Amino acid sequence: MDSNELLEPFERMLETISSPAQVRAVEQGASAASLWDELVQSGFLDALVPESAGGAGLALADVEPLWRALGRHAVPVPVAETMAARFLLAEAGVDAPQGPIAFAAARPGQDAIVPFGLVAEHVLVDLGDGMVLASVASGQAEPTGVAGSLAARMRWDRVPDGPGPPAPEHGLRPMAAVLRAAAMAGAAARLLDMTTAYANERVQFGKPIGRQQALQQNLAVMAEDTVACRLAAQLGCAGGVVPTLAAAATAKSVTSASAARIAATAHAVHGAIGVSEEYDLQLYTRRLHEWRLADGSESYWNRLLGRARLASGDSSVDWVRAQVFA
Amino acid sequence: MFDTLALASLPPEDEALRPAIRELVARAVADMPVDRRARSWQGFDAAFSRRLGQAGFLGLNLPKRYGGQERGPFARFVVVEELLSAGAPVAGHWIADRQSAPLICNYGTEAQRAFYIPRICKGEALFCIGMSEPGSGSDLASVRTRAEKTATGWLLNGQKIWTTNSLHSDYMIALLRTSGKPEDRHAGLSQLIVDLRLPGVTIRPIVDLTGDAHFAEVFFENVELADDALIGREGEGWKQVTAELAFERSGPERIYSSVVLLDAWVRHLRETGRADDATLAMVGGFTARLATLRAMSIACTARLALGESPVVEASLVKDLGTHFEQELPVAIGDDLAGHPDEPASTELYRTLLYVTQVAPSFSLRGGTREILRGIIARGLGLR
Secondary structure (H helix, E strand, C coil), X not given: CCHHHHHHHHHHHHHHHCCHHHHHHHHCCCCCHHHHXXXXXXXXXXXXXXXXXXXXXXCHHHHHHHHHHHHHCCCCCCHHHHHHHHHHHHHCCCCCCCCCEEEEEXXXXXXXXXXXXXXXXXXXXXXXXXXXXXXXXXXXXXXXXXXXXXXXXXXXXXXXXXXXXXXCCCXXXXXXXXXXXXXXXXXHHHHHHHHHHHHHHCEECCEXXXXXXXXXXHXXXXXXXXXXXXXXXXXXXXXXXXXXXXXXXXXXXXHHHHHHHHHHHHHXXXXXHHHCCCCCHHHHHHHHHHHHHXXXXXXXXXXXXXXXXXXXXXXXXXXXXXXXXX | CCCCCCCXXXXXXXXXXXXXXXXHHXXXXXXXXHHHHCCHHHCCCHHHHHHHHHCCCCCXXXXXXHCCCCCCHHHHHHHHHXXXXXXXXXXXXXHHHHHHHHHHHHHXXXXXXXXXXXXXXXXXXXXXXECCECCEXXXXXXXXXXXXXXCCEEEEEEEEEEEECHHHCCEEEEEEECCCCXXXXXXXXXXXXXXXXXXXXXXXXXXXXXXXXXXXXXXXXXXXXXXHHXXXXXXXXXXXXXXXXXXXXXXXXXXXXXXXXXXXXXXXXHHHCCCCHXXXXXXXXXXXXXXXXXXXXXXXXXXXXXXXXXXXXXXXXXXXXXXXXXXHHHHHHHHHHCCXXXXXXXXXXXXXXXXXXXXXXXXXXXXXXXXXXXXXXXXXXXX
């Protein structure tokens, strides 16, 4: 299938169900149920599920543009996680629940920050030695206290009840890393569009601020980082549904390292209006900062990647060709 | 924005070139110390360039009737990646293969194509590019060196500077003022082929801060050129040069200038067995960036393969790539000297200092950082 044939209807749906006003409403406690119903009915949640199990059987590379669109629209529910979870459940022959599924890495008794934990109904919990699909209600979930955030601080005091599909080889984190990287690339692209448009509109000293070379230089770097995020996310999603450690590490390392720079430039160009709640910029910069920390930051993935790289006698180019581009 | 720059893969038929070029390169660099390999772009070895030509690794994108391979940009990506990542000496054929031959092929007369391109493809005609002049670097439209029309051809007077590899070259493709004044800017500029053995040509090497002399000043004093020295049409030089620079900026060569140092450092870490968190994170961070830049460069190559001229995208990859190339020696220097009780070999130390000293040139050659960012800003609709 042509990637635009897939992306265009998905984008149209997100424009109607995830406008900035709707995103804010969910962030302020309104129900996401009707939004979720639309997603369920659209069939996109089963995009990765094999055709034999009633899904569309798409590859990760096909779905990556959709995950980027989720970030570009700041969609306030865990769509990418649910798509990936439904694939893992289908592979294990487990029926997927209707509601939104979040991802968590949490051993019993240990707190974990779970993106979308406040709006999920289920959590696929990576316990370190296996996975459980737990209901949110089976654990303790508290807001993080970050204004507008949909993440929850979650904890299970013992291994939760629920089906236990086999975990992928390196656990859930590589899958979480690539879907997060794609969403970050999407949020970054939205920020670049917003910031460039603002620089062309905002007049100071008698001309649009974007006419100033100093701003142009910073926006050019922002564009470079944004494109790097997209390519890194695409690299992460180029293999099978379960990415290799090296591909996941590349995707999350580059997007996380770029995130802070991209958010900083977006705010610097916008000036004071950018830090107000009522302006949309914060919806995307907050997500970039939260997602940078989620599923391992750049240094977490860099350490994993560095260990793997040093274990090989190959040249850097050969190693990257064999491990990241494989 | 820039959505056309998307992940692409190298076609299997071009990947298939890799073992043969790798074998050729391995033989050429086998006895070279690492700091010689790190010179790659500056490494001159005419015999190696001829061997590449004989083996069919030059003129990869050029028509077969002129001795080329008619393969396309992906083939060149594979060959250049192999050359640079191993630190092969590419200076001999580099400019002729990358810029001069495509230029002559696109704009030259049939006679010029038939005369120059087959020799370039064999690695036997070496070229340099005369763009910069004293006072005209990034502002190329201000060139003053003139070629006056005479009854039999052109009379050349003036001076070029920073012409890479002119000492070893047979020809220069020079950007010259053929009509009007420097105030006329882009109008009145043309490109002419200058045989560097002609009377009136003087070449004076400029020794660089590492002790090498790869660029030079070239003086022209009443140099007589034949009519057919002109490439394309009189006054079209600016248009031709712009297209040429876009081609120069889009290849894999904008990622790999420090990769020989990176590999030498990784070998050092393996030998010492140092694997603390900070070291691992540093190795991993560079690896992730290298992989992403490679993906960006291949994405750019894919646009070239479609016949596009991805000017903005190439600028974007070049600026990010040279930033990476320049950061490597700084970080590796801090890492090695940050472990003073774990001495680096003399060879690694020399390589580090060589790359550190030449690194400023990585973001100068082929368009300075600030000019490239201006091009990107134009692509963003800001100017």
